Amino acid sequence: QVQLVESGGGSVQAGGSLRLSCAASGYTYSTACMGWFRQVPGQEREAVAGFLGGGVTTYYADSAKGRFTISQDNAKKVLYLQMISLKSEDSATYYCAARRTCSIFERQMDRDDFGYWGQGTQVIVSS
Numbered sequence: 001q002v003q004l005v006e007s008g009g010g011s012v013q014a015g016g017s018l019r020l021s022c023a024a025s026g027y028t029y030s031t032a033c034m035g036w037f038r039q040v041p042g043q044e045r046e047a048v049a050g051f052l053g054g055g056v057t058t059y060y061a062d063s064a065k066g067r068f069t070i071s072q073d074n075a076k077k078v079l080y081l082q083m084i085s086l087k088s089e090d091s092a093t094y095y096c097a098a099r100r101t102c103s104i105f106e107r108q109m110d111r112d113d114f115g116y117w118g119q120g121t122q123v124i125v126s127s
Contacts, residue, residue, distance in 0.1 A: 002026045002116040004096045009121030016086050016125070022079040022096030022118055030055060031072035033102030034079045035109055038092035038123075045095065047109035049081060054104050063089070086125045093120040 004027075008020040024031060035050020049070040050059045058070055069082040079096055099106070100115035 002098065004098060004116055004118035006094065006096045006118040006121040009094060009123045011124040011126065012086055014086060014088055014125055014127045017082070017084040018086065018123060020081040020083070020094055020096075020121060020123075022081075024077045024079065024096075024098060027077065027098050027116065029099065029102040031074045031077055031079045033106075034072065034096065034098045035059070035114065036070065036079075036081045037095045037097055037109075037111070037114075038090075039095065039120075040092045045111060047111070048094070050109045052106050052108070054102050054106065056104060059109050083123075086123075088125050088127045091123060091125045093122050095120045 003025045005023045032051045032055025036048045037045045038048050039045040048061050048064050049068050067085045071080045096118040097114035098116040099113050
């Protein structure tokens with residue numbers, strides 16, 4: 001069975017940084033077939049960053065570009081999200097997710113394509 005466990009969330013002042021980690025176990029595909037989503041209560045879960053095309057390229061939400069960096073270590077089966085210059089609007093529960101299948105044809109971050117999800121880690125950015 002696939003298990004994804006996020007860590008690294010917490011409270012930080014605006015302008016600060018956090019590094020989220022996601023440890024994957026039982027996942028057949030590469031960690032380059034994974035991504036990050038976030039959700040605020042009452043809102044839809046939105047894609048923040050992810051790998052596309054089996055890791056050929058990356059996706060970043062407009063709000064994350066220039067501030068967030070996704071990386072992965074498939075040997076360790078760990079996915080990372082480095083976040084800098086955090087803003088209050090970045091406050092949310094961040095979820096690690098893995099695709100049901102992985103291929104070079106993936107060109108978008110469709111929630112329905114991600115069949116495995118972590119429990120989430122909360123990020124609170126205070127201004």
